[in-house]
């Protein structure tokens with residue numbers, strides 16, 4: 001069952017040069033207790049769609065249309081007092097750089113305690129005790145000592161563990177993790193991802209995991225939404241994305257062939273997706289990916305495809321994938337003799 005559902009969300013920024021359509025009709029959902037990985041190149045609207053959920057947009061930003069259903073409530077219409085209650089209590093967030101979210105002049109214990117005190121009716125002493133327990137839960141060694149320290153005294157990995165402790169302090173239903181391990185080195189990244197997976201299982205938290213790294217998606221996600229130019233171009237369970245479905249979006253295909261794999265034979269060059277992401281103020285008319293797509297036809301350039309269901313749980317925004325599907329269907333209904341005549 002979906003805990004969070006974005007329906008045709010449009011989030012725009014008004015700038016001197018025009019309207020930046022950062023999120024341009026995004027629909028995705030996060031099931032209870034599951035992780036949705038949102039992946040895409042820089043500028044594809046991953047963070048803006050997530051910040052729209054919390055209604056934490058820059059001053060020039062606005063949700064133009066669409067719905068954000070969280071636990072049945074449309075957050076687009078929720079009063080600000082309600083949003084203040086939801087943030088940190090029902091929905092928590094962790095970012096790439098913990099130093100921007102941690103206050104350098106307060107101890108770790110005080111900062112985690114604050115999360116408890118804002119949302120729960122408990123004493124300061126009890127909050128301090130629970131803070132140490134949270135540090136233990138995120139596997140920080142010597143939690144009693146670390147609780148007394150200041151953020152600058154901790155390593156990057158430890159600070160990110162503290163952020164996770166703060167984010168999970170009130171047992172939120174949804175955790176938004178926006179590139180939480182990008183700034184960390186590979187070993188620490190693996191430890192943090194493992195920790196998040198363990199906590200998700202223990203607490204039943206749903207996770208919206210934002211990254212530009214398909215390798216991380218493979219580790220973390222149950223379902224995947226691939227974003228390009230403010231839109232979801234493909235959505236499917238993780239095994240379908242990595243299983244090489246014949247209905248894959250060409251952009252997903254490009255992302256997959258551009259990641260290094262252990263079984264890539266020596267000397268084989270990884271393929272980069274040609275071209276670059278269009279400027280948000282100058283988006284193409286038809287399919288936003290058409291200028292970089294090797295399968296693009298006149299139809300792709302002139303008219304935008306819809307997000308179409310290709311098979312159960314698998315949605316793709318692409319005429320080429322639709323054609324593949326029609327062809328596969330045709331193959332199924334054709335007799336073998338007819339297939340031979342058709343030359344297939």
Ligand SMILES: Nc1ncnc2c1ncn2[C@@H]1O[C@H](COP(=O)(O)OP(=O)(O)OP(=O)(O)O)[C@@H](O)[C@H]1O
Pocket residue numbers: 013014015020022040041042043044045046047048049058059060061212280
């Ligand atoms: N305040 C703003 N004013 C104008 N444009 C903005 C503003 N904030 C974000 N944008 C634009 O919205 C688009 C989507 O940005 P967003 O941060 O969601 O991308 P992203 O996919 O999360 O990228 P990254 O991986 O680099 O964080 C970008 O083109 C960005 O420049």
